[in-house]
Each structure stands twice: as C-alpha cells, then as structure tokens.
Amino acid sequence: MVTPRADEGMHYEGNCIRPPSEAYSILLQVTLGCSHNKCTFCGTYKDKRFTIKDDETILSDILFASQTMRRQDRVFLMDGDALIIPQKRLVWILDRIREHLPWVRRVGAYANTKSIRLKTPEELVTLREKGLGILYMGVETGDEELLRKIHKGTSAQNLIAMGRKVVDAGIKLSVTVLLGIGGRERSLEHARATGELLSAMDPDYVGALSVMLIPGTPLYEEFRRGEFQLPDQEGLLRELREMIAHTNLSRGLFFSNHASNYLPIKARLPRGKQEALDQIDAALRGEIGLRPEWMRAL
Numbered sequence: 001m002v003t004p005r006a007d008e009g010m011h012y013e014g015n016c017i018r019p020p021s022e023a024y025s026i027l028l029q030v031t032l033g034c035s036h037n038k039c040t041f042c043g044t045y046k047d048k049r050f051t052i053k054d055d056e057t058i059l060s061d062i063l064f065a066s067q068t069m070r071r072q073d074r075v076f077l078m079d080g081d082a083l084i085i086p087q088k089r090l091v092w093i094l095d096r097i098r099e100h101l102p103w104v105r106r107v108g109a110y111a112n113t114k115s116i117r118l119k120t121p122e123e124l125v126t127l128r129e130k131g132l133g134i135l136y137m138g139v140e141t142g143d144e145e146l147l148r149k150i151h152k153g154t155s156a157q158n159l160i161a162m163g164r165k166v167v168d169a170g171i172k173l174s175v176t177v178l179l180g181i182g183g184r185e186r187s188l189e190h191a192r193a194t195g196e197l198l199s200a201m202d203p204d205y206v207g208a209l210s211v212m213l214i215p216g217t218p219l220y221e222e223f224r225r226g227e228f229q230l231p232d233q234e235g236l237l238r239e240l241r242e243m244i245a246h247t248n249l250s251r252g253l254f255f256s257n258h259a260s261n262y263l264p265i266k267a268r269l270p271r272g273k274q275e276a277l278d279q280i281d282a283a284l285r286g287e288i289g290l291r292p293e294w295m296r297a298l
C-alpha cells in the first residue's frame with residue numbers, strides 16, 4: 001500500500017502488454033496478470049498471479065500521468081483483463097481518470113467472455129458513459145474443438161454472445177484471431193469457423209496474428225513432441241484467405257498487419273474484401289514479397 005503521490009513514476013510490475021493500437025496511450029496498470037491464464041499458446045503472464053492493484057497505487061499512477069502525460073489523450077488499462085474488476089472499483093478508476101486526466105478521450109482494456117458475462121448490459125453502458133470506449137478480446141478461433149484444445153475456457157456461441165453484448169452497449173469491440181492455431185491438420189476448418197464466428201459477432205476491428213511458439217507453453221511442448229505442426233508460409237496465406245472469404249462484417253476493419261504475420265493486409269469489409277483476396281492470391285503466386293522470418297515478432 002502506498003500513499004498516493006504524483007512524483008513516484010508509474011508502478012509497473014512485470015511484463016507489460018498492450019494492443020498495437022494503444023502504443024501512444026497512457027498505460028495504466030490496474031491489474032496484474034490474466035484472470036484466466038490457461039491458454040496453451042500464451043506465455044504472457046505465466047510469471048504473475050492475477051491480482052487487482054490497490055486504489056492508492058492506481059491513484060498515484062493517475063496523478064503521475066496528470067503531470068507528465070498531458071499530450072496523450074487515450075488510456076489503456078493493463079494487464080490481462082481489467083474488465084474483471086468489480087463494477088464499483090472500475091467506476092471509481094474511470095472517475096479518477098476523468099477527474100485528473102480530463103483531456104483523455106478514450107479508455108480501453110482487455111476483456112474475456114468471463115469478465116463480460118459478469119457485467120450487466122446496464123453496467124457496460126455506465127462504463128461507456130464514464131469513458132470506456134473500446135474493449136479488446138482474444139477470440140483466437142471459432143472452431144469448437146480447437147477452443148477446447150487450446151483451453152480458451154469458452155465456446156464459440158459464448159464468444160459471439162459476449163461480443164454482441166459489448167457492441168450493443170455502444171463500446172467498440174476489437175478482437176484478435178490466431179493464424180496457425182489449428183496446426184496443419186485443422187487449418188482450413190479453423191479458418192472457416194472463425195470467419196463464421198466473426199460474421200455473427202460483427203466486431204469493429206479484427207486483428208489476425210500468427211501463432212508464435214513460446215518456450216515454456218503447453219503448445220510449445222506439443223510442438224516438441226511432434227503433436228503440433230505449424231502451417232508453412234503458403235499454408236498460413238491460404239488460411240488467411242479462407243478466413244477472409246468466410247468473414248462478412250457490416251462495417252468492420254480486418255487487418256493482418258501485426259509483426260507476427262508474413263503479409264500485412266488492411267481491409268474495410270465488406271467493400272475491401274475482394275481486393276484483400278486478390279492481394280493474397282498475388283502473394284501466393286509470388287508477386288508480392290512477404291515479411292522475412294527475421295522481422296517477424298510478437
């Protein structure tokens with residue numbers, strides 16, 4: 001416990017992760033770790049036990065930001081899924097952001113199906129009215145068998161329902177899907193089921209990342225035992241193509257410009273769908289250069 005002070009710097013602990021689109025945001029760490037922490041491919045928070053940071057530490061960081069980060073007009077609440085914070089405390093955090101950082105236009109956070117389920121529709125609306133403008137959720141796949149295999153802890157139907165709940169509350173929804181998570185065997189099933197899930201959920205943004213094998217994770221061990229094989233470059237491109245072909249968003253942006261991918265795509269759907277497919281076809285024919293292996297990163 002600390003007495004709130006504006007001159008102590010930010011109290012960051014451990015690995016600090018934020019979505020690429022929050023690169024210039026004020027990063028306010030309000031939780032440590034991820035409340036789920038069981039996905040077989042994820043090594044992000046393995047070193048942290050999930051906790052909510054105390055109010056004094058959070059307020060100290062807000063006060064420090066109020067003196068030093070006056071040009072940043074977005075706040076991102078780290079770590080894993082800040083939406084899991086009980087409503088009263090989350091409202092208190094948003095109120096303190098409004099009070100001390102009045103220039104901030106949008107607050108964002110990670111969420112998962114559990115943290116969304118725990119909020120009523122009315123509570124989500126209250127959070128939006130208090131500044132929560134965007135939630136980021138890892139969908140990974142729409143394939144039920146794969147969701148079980150990677151220990152996502154949820155079903156495709158639940159992902160769709162919780163995604164819709166966020167959209168219906170007027171909060172922007174950005175989701176990530178994982179190219180390669182089905183391995184070579186389930187690559188195209190994964191792509192089709194994920195496209196169908198995205199069409200039913202209709203989020204504002206879809207970011208496609210490629211699976212990277214992280215030593216120490218269960219997926220890495222499967223790979224070492226020869227039970228999991230990543231699709232090659234061509235396989236990943238075909239998977240991306242199949243996924244986009246099956247994705248029908250009413251107005252969303254589908255992008256694969258994350259550093260883990262071989263081919264950066266940015267398509268406003270439905271309008272930009274054919275152009276994106278043509279671009280992938282050109283890459284498959286070798287007419288467009290792919291990101292070299294050494295430049296790929298998480």
Ligand code: SF4
Pocket residue numbers: 034035036037038039042043044045080112138
């Ligand atoms: S992928 Fe997301 S939900 Fe799964 S363990 Fe990692 S941080 Fe938690």
